[in-house]
Amino acid sequence: MLCGQAYDAHSLAAAAAMLATRFEWRSGLRAAGRWSGAKPPRRHWSTSSSTTTGPGGADAVPVSSAGSWEQEAEPKQFKYPGAQGSKFSAKFNVVQAKFRTPASTFRVLSEAGDLVGSAAAPASPEHAPSRHIALAGRETVSQMYKHMVQLRVMDEYLYSAQRQGRISFYMTSAGEEAAVIGTAAALKDTDPVFAQYREQGVLLWRGFTFQEFCMQCFGKGADKGRQMPVHYGSPELAFHTVSSPLATQLPQASGAAYALRLARKGSIKLPASTSGSNGSKKGRSAHSTAGPEDMIVTCFFGDGAASEGDFHAGLNFSATLGCPVLFVCRNNGFAISTPTKEQYRGDGVVMRGLGYGMDAVRVDGNDALAVEYTVREARKHIVEHQVPVLVELMTYRVGHHSTSDDSSQYREANEMQFYNERADPLRRLRAYMQRSGWWDDEQDTQYMQDQKRELLTAIKAAEKEPDTHPMTLFDDVYHELPPSLVEQRKELYNHLRSYPHVYKAAVHDMHV
Amino acid sequence: MTPDAMQALGVRRLCKLAAQLQTPRARQARDWSRGCATGLQQPPLLAVEPGEQGTKSMNLFQAINDALRLSLETDPSAIIFGEDVAFGGVFRCTTGLREKFGADRVFNTPLSEQGICGMAVGYASSGCTAIAEIQFADYIYPAFDQLTNEAAKFRYRSGGQYDCGGLVVRAPCGAVGHGGHYHSQSPEAYFTHTPGLKVVMVRDPISAKGLLRSAVRCKDPVVFFEPKALYRTSIADVPVRDYEIPLGVGQIVRSGDDLTLVAWGNQVNVCLAVAEMAEQELQASCEVIDLMSLLPWDRDLVMNSVRKTGRAIVSHEAPRTSGFGAEIVASIQEHCFYSLEAPVARVTGWDTPFPLVHEAYYLPNKYRMFDSIKQVLGVHDDARKFVKSVLRDHVVAQL
Numbered sequence: 001m002l003c004g005q006a007y008d009a010h011s012l013a014a015a016a017a018m019l020a021t022r023f024e025w026r027s028g029l030r031a032a033g034r035w036s037g038a039k040p041p042r043r044h045w046s047t048s049s050s051t052t053t054g055p056g057g058a059d060a061v062p063v064s065s066a067g068s069w070e071q072e073a074e075p076k077q078f079k080y081p082g083a084q085g086s087k088f089s090a091k092f093n094v095v096q097a098k099f100r101t102p103a104s105t106f107r108v109l110s111e112a113g114d115l116v117g118s119a120a121a122p123a124s125p126e127h128a129p130s131r132h133i134a135l136a137g138r139e140t141v142s143q144m145y146k147h148m149v150q151l152r153v154m155d156e157y158l159y160s161a162q163r164q165g166r167i168s169f170y171m172t173s174a175g176e177e178a179a180v181i182g183t184a185a186a187l188k189d190t191d192p193v194f195a196q197y198r199e200q201g202v203l204l205w206r207g208f209t210f211q212e213f214c215m216q217c218f219g220k221g222a223d224k225g226r227q228m229p230v231h232y233g234s235p236e237l238a239f240h241t242v243s244s245p246l247a248t249q250l251p252q253a254s255g256a257a258y259a260l261r262l263a264r265k266g267s268i269k270l271p272a273s274t275s276g277s278n279g280s281k282k283g284r285s286a287h288s289t290a291g292p293e294d295m296i297v298t299c300f301f302g303d304g305a306a307s308e309g310d311f312h313a314g315l316n317f318s319a320t321l322g323c324p325v326l327f328v329c330r331n332n333g334f335a336i337s338t339p340t341k342e343q344y345r346g347d348g349v350v351m352r353g354l355g356y357g358m359d360a361v362r363v364d365g366n367d368a369l370a371v372e373y374t375v376r377e378a379r380k381h382i383v384e385h386q387v388p389v390l391v392e393l394m395t396y397r398v399g400h401h402s403t404s405d406d407s408s409q410y411r412e413a414n415e416m417q418f419y420n421e422r423a424d425p426l427r428r429l430r431a432y433m434q435r436s437g438w439w440d441d442e443q444d445t446q447y448m449q450d451q452k453r454e455l456l457t458a459i460k461a462a463e464k465e466p467d468t469h470p471m472t473l474f475d476d477v478y479h480e481l482p483p484s485l486v487e488q489r490k491e492l493y494n495h496l497r498s499y500p501h502v503y504k505a506a507v508h509d510m511h512v
Numbered sequence: 513m514t515p516d517a518m519q520a521l522g523v524r525r526l527c528k529l530a531a532q533l534q535t536p537r538a539r540q541a542r543d544w545s546r547g548c549a550t551g552l553q554q555p556p557l558l559a560v561e562p563g564e565q566g567t568k569s570m571n572l573f574q575a576i577n578d579a580l581r582l583s584l585e586t587d588p589s590a591i592i593f594g595e596d597v598a599f600g601g602v603f604r605c606t607t608g609l610r611e612k613f614g615a616d617r618v619f620n621t622p623l624s625e626q627g628i629c630g631m632a633v634g635y636a637s638s639g640c641t642a643i644a645e646i647q648f649a650d651y652i653y654p655a656f657d658q659l660t661n662e663a664a665k666f667r668y669r670s671g672g673q674y675d676c677g678g679l680v681v682r683a684p685c686g687a688v689g690h691g692g693h694y695h696s697q698s699p700e701a702y703f704t705h706t707p708g709l710k711v712v713m714v715r716d717p718i719s720a721k722g723l724l725r726s727a728v729r730c731k732d733p734v735v736f737f738e739p740k741a742l743y744r745t746s747i748a749d750v751p752v753r754d755y756e757i758p759l760g761v762g763q764i765v766r767s768g769d770d771l772t773l774v775a776w777g778n779q780v781n782v783c784l785a786v787a788e789m790a791e792q793e794l795q796a797s798c799e800v801i802d803l804m805s806l807l808p809w810d811r812d813l814v815m816n817s818v819r820k821t822g823r824a825i826v827s828h829e830a831p832r833t834s835g836f837g838a839e840i841v842a843s844i845q846e847h848c849f850y851s852l853e854a855p856v857a858r859v860t861g862w863d864t865p866f867p868l869v870h871e872a873y874y875l876p877n878k879y880r881m882f883d884s885i886k887q888v889l890g891v892h893d894d895a896r897k898f899v900k901s902v903l904r905d906h907v908v909a910q911l
């Protein structure tokens with residue numbers, strides 16, 4: 001065991017200095033500009049000193065060389081295969097977690113909606129390109145804001161629909177709209193997405209209609225009423241169906257990204273459906289075709305899910321196999337009632353990327369501009385280098401975990417209020433737009449009203465739709481109905497016919 | 513209709529009943545005299561003495577909470593942990609325990625089921641008592657390795673030098689009306705297939721408290737399932753005292769002699785309901801057995817009952833194929849073959865994942881069980897009507 005006396009001031013300082021410099025270049029946390037290729041990084045990302053061929057031909061994964069087999073008598077470095085590049089030191093260097101300053105949080109919009117720091121500098125040739133950040137322009141910003149409003153309206157209404165007993169369950173994105181919409185805006189609409197469950201904003205961005213959302217929540221959607229509300233999916237929009245078991249999507253995303261990697265090399269061919277059937281329904285034409293050469297997989301997860309074994313497997317696999325995947329952690333402070341301080345002791349989730357040899361960025365998730373910028377840069381990096389990247393979006397879950405939860409049992413009302421007032425992502429982006437002269441109060445009220453009206457129409461329409469027929473219960477278990485299920489289906493059919501007064505569905509017209 | 517014709521319709525049993533001129537009331541009186549309540553009334557429990565003083569009305573989550581409190585009180589090494597247990601748990605089972613026993617003994621863990629169960633194994637193997645909670649049985653699978661490869665084999669692999677008795681993993685299971693695939697499963701059969709584990713599923717507050725107390729004191733690891741649909745809806749007068757219901761022992765919760773119904777968990781309540789229905793509509797008397805413990809299970813209890821009734825139906829919410837019912841049916845045919853008057857039937861969930869909007873069509877409810885009872889008794893609808901009218905005539909004639 002390490003004990004207190006082992007640390008003298010000198011070695012502590014040395015350790016801290018070592019860590020500071022390392023994290024600077026490795027993580028790219030200090031300057032997002034690194035990814036823009038403004039200044040060549042100290043170690044070039046694409047040309048490592050040597051490359052190895054991993055399983056499946058992961059030949060572009062940069063692995064630093066530890067020198068030749070002929071070691072000098074007293075080597076500075078040594079070929080322990082598990083830590084290549086590590087130098088010997090007679091100093092007792094403890095890699096201390098306690099003395100690390102937390103990774104910074106990238107933000108470009110102040111609470112009041114002003115551009116801050118280098119982002120505030122005008123995009124002009126006088127400024128070094130590394131200080132210039134090409135933020136999203138008017139069109140993208142407006143689109144982001146509008147979708148954030150839509151998301152909030154949808155959440156409000158479907159949440160009430162649950163309270164009224166019209167749907168069985170709901171989960172809101174309240175407080176996290178910028179995190180999800182900002183990410184969606186920076187991706188190509190054809191990029192396959194593996195979501196957790198609080199990312200309906202991605203679907204919204206890609207053109208999933210209010211009607212489609214409502215149909216799923218009312219148990220009448222394309223999933224045939226199989227899953228609980230908010231467990232959306234849309235192959236058309238390259239959005240894998242949500243699954244409740246946490247973190248299972250991370251290694252899956254690595255697998256999907258590995259397929260992209262191989263397809264890009266030409267060693268396999270992916271079906272067109274991988275990128276959705278029609279890109280965006282909104283017909284963003286540039287996005288309507290996609291090949292593996294410009295495609296990444298994106299995987300969302302929460303701060304709680306990041307404690308599951310699958311999280312570690314997902315990150316480690318993608319790093320070792322060179323999978324073009326973007327991991328997006330929505331760190332909203334809670335996993336149901338469990339606060340992040342009981343979830344981990346490290347510096348959030350972002351630092352874990354380093355542990356797996358993966359670049360990582362921490363962003364203010366309530367700053368839509370910062371999120372969009374980061375994801376755009378990360379995406380570029382992933383496409384170019386065929387490596388995974390981890391992005392941690394710092395945010396706060398303003399709503400209850402779900403309609404089954406009452407968060408007043410485990411958090412103070414004034415805490416919620418604080419975040420609601422100080423960190424509301426919608427208000428911040430709206431202020432920015434209004435300051436830029438792109439939006440005004442009147443437009444805002446009008447837009448909100450229009451969305452509410454549309455949503456109410458969608459809810460009513462979904463309610464009127466007929467229920468999915470119970471005989472569909474046996475479909476999709478397998479590609480083809482096996483004999484045992486044919487038999488059970490018949491059994492149920494006969495049963496329903498004998499008890500028409502007990503069951504809701506009429507079966508007389510069913511052919512079995 | 514001649515007796516011969518009735519025979520041909522397969523209503524021999526009902527003819528016999530008609531001949532015995534038993535009215536439902538008479539039958540009920542007889543059951544009472546045997547010391548067993550009928551219908552949905554709370555049957556007396558093994559552990560609860562008749563006329564027991566000092567009971568308190570509790571629902572299932574309160575009874576579990578009570579058992580947990582007793583465990584912490586009586587065993588200083590006992591700790592309770594899992595996802596969100598600190599504030600009382602998403603089903604309120606751990607309410608107030610952290611306040612009473614401190615954060616060292618009742619705490620949230622990071623969100624990892626394999627972590628929770630692995631930690632539980634290690635703590636228990638140090639001679640202490642670990643009571644772990646998996647938030648939903650549907651999420652127990654990440655811990656499958658820790659439970660089936662580790663907990664289950666801890667004693668055996670060391671030749672008895674190490675063990676992890678004192679380990680209980682609690683998990684809410686079963687249908688709840690709106691849970692879909694991932695909040696409704698009954699995964700008991702995965703665990704009954706694992707020698708070294710003990711597996712329990714409870715049906716009501718009284719049995720839950722006694723079984724949980726036994727599980728906590730058990731020298732072997734126990735996977736303890738609590739039907740979440742019952743947490744608030746199942747209410748009973750639970751003895752306040754500390755009591756145990758032994759593991760491995762089943763219970764006849766309603767006695768009868770025409771047919772044996774075997775179930776566990778919430779399905780026992782469905783069996784009690786259909787037994788009543790069969791009594792009313794078919795004048796058939798069903799014996800209902802709650803296994804309570806699935807591994808090991810009370811084979812003698814079931815066999816003796818089936819030898820008496822000659823007919824059996826096993827029922828569970830989980831899918832049919834390789835469900836735990838298969839084990840029971842196989843044992844019945846092995847041990848009671850010559851007593852059987854009809855094939856042993858299973859009424860179960862279908863071989864599909866648990867659906868959301870079609871839950872009502874998936875579950876082995878009392879109507880599906882009733883269908884099966886008619887089949888096992890050999891009752892055809894026409895014959896049933898006929899016999900009922902005969903019975904009615906007799907009753908009227910008697911008045």
Ligand SMILES: Cc1ncc(C[n+]2csc(CCOP(=O)(O)OP(=O)(O)O)c2C)c(N)n1
Binds near residue numbers: 244336647
């Ligand atoms: C494997 C697994 N264990 C437990 C649960 C129950 N559960 C659902 S959501 C949740 C909290 C997740 O928190 P986080 O990942 O931070 O996402 P957030 O809800 O904050 O968006 C838990 C414990 C689950 N769905 N899956």
Ligand SMILES: [Mg+2]
Binds near residue numbers: 303330331332335
């Ligand atoms: Mg969270």
